[in-house]
Amino acid sequence: GRLGNAVLWKLARTTSHFDNSVSANNQWNRATILQTALMFFGLVAQMPPYVSVLGLCTPMRPGSSAQAPAKRDFRSLRVCLVTKGTNFDTVVRAAGAWVPLQNVPGVRFHVVLDDEGKEVEFRQALPSFVRIVVVPSAFAPSKARYKARALEFYRRNQQLSASDWVLHLDEESMIDAPTSWTRVSTSSRGPTWTSPWYVMSRPLPPPPPNPPLTESSKTKKGLLTVCARPCACVCVCQQGTLHYNDVNHWKNGFLTTAETLRSQEDFGKFSLSVRTRNRPMLGWMHGSWIVVNGAVENAVTWDTGCQAEDSWFAYNSSAKGYRFGWIWNTVHEQSSETFRDFWKQRRRWYTGILSIPSVLVQISLVVGVIGEFAYWVGPVYTHLGGSFVIPTWLYLWGLWHLAVDTHSLLVASFMQDLTAPAGVTWPQTVQHAAGTVVLAPFVRLVQVAALITCIFSPAQGFAIVSK
Structure with a gap:
């Protein structure tokens, strides 16, 4: 945790050392290029929100x-x-x-x-x-x-x-x-x-x-x-x-x-x-x-x-x-x-x-999970004193990305409650949906940590969880 904060703090201080803004003639500088590249990678790495919406929009035709x-x-x-x-x-x-x-x-x-x-x-x-x-x-x-x-x-x-x-x-x-x-x-x-x-x-x-x-x-x-x-x-x-x-x-x-x-x-x-x-x-x-x-x-x-x-x-x-x-x-x-x-x-x-012998499978897992760290980089980075200056198109893309992810999360939460065998009331459904949106970034952060530990220290044996 301290190492991560130190890295983010150093990044914030380093980029703010350069004129952290886009000049009047729209000239890019080192800071804006770095920030745009990092945000672009974070958004591309999180493709599942887009495919989730496409999946929801695809008709379900069991009798076709x-x-x-x-x-x-x-x-x-x-x-x-x-x-x-x-x-x-x-x-x-x-x-x-x-x-x-x-x-x-x-x-x-x-x-x-x-x-x-x-x-x-x-x-x-x-x-x-x-x-x-x-x-x-x-x-x-x-x-x-x-x-x-x-x-x-x-x-x-x-x-x-x-x-x-x-x-x-x-x-x-x-x-x-x-x-x-x-x-x-x-x-x-x-x-x-x-x-x-x-x-x-x-x-x-x-x-x-x-x-x-x-x-x-x-x-x-x-x-x-x-x-x-x-x-x-x-x-x-x-x-x-x-x-x-x-x-x-x-x-x-x-x-x-x-x-x-x-x-x-x-x-x-x-x-x-x-x-x-x-x-x-x-x-x-x-x-x-x-x-x-x-x-x-x-x-x-x-x-x-x-x-x-x-x-x-x-x-x-x-x-x-x-x-x-x-x-x-x-x-x-x-x-x-x-x-x-x-x-x-x-x-x-x-x-x-x-362990699957496919570089593509391995890279897709690492990029997809690590990409979820993007949910934390922005808030922590700005909290430490940095600022993001990015193109308007990237800002709009980020907003759309967040909206798409939130929408598919809400649908998943709603469907879980709708089909729960024990039954869930409508007030509880609303409460659960809000809780899902709030807690999801924390879950993703823990999953990022789990993946990183596996890269350096793979899990041994076959863990059987209590059910």
């Missing part, structure tokens, strides 16, 4: 390819939740949301347990229709470690084919069964997947705790609407929007704002590239609420030592030419419980992404 001919056969959907066993209650709660879906044809539910000693405990607590796949301690693939090791064992154990699909969920991922059920549309060839997936929320009344599913009801209600008419360009990887509002929603303003920033990214760098190019931008993909075809998993595998195995998988899948689609529905997750968990989680992500 409904008239296309059937192309892809379907054998099974395997819901895969990986756990180390430390968040026992969270896993049991997530599996409880699967109960209304247990009789859907072709859908199988698996909990992949990476601890042989906890199998009995989970077996006694989980519903009988949930199969526990235990990862043997002796399993040692050539590269895979941590969660990737469990996913790689699951891939080999399941003997996946092109007719199989895997829905990957995190421990805390909650499928909203009371409002959206699973429907499998059939054709003369049997159930088939669509691309992109048609995932539709319907304002249905809450179902009974364990409703009987007749053959007719199985084809009428749905969370995942599996249609028989995919578009011509088949997307074999899908990802959807995550809202971090299931548990701990606004119990801690800082931590909730941190997850709201992630929801903001869903509008932009996560979804826009997928929706316009059928490719994730530089491997940006969640590790949860993703659906992958079995043939793709076999071709790419999970055999990696990367701590951000989701980004590694997306980057390599895209490099091999596989097409991605977007799921038009949300899954609920939760924010971190403590600042320590938040810090460890960010450091693991940054360390993992920086």
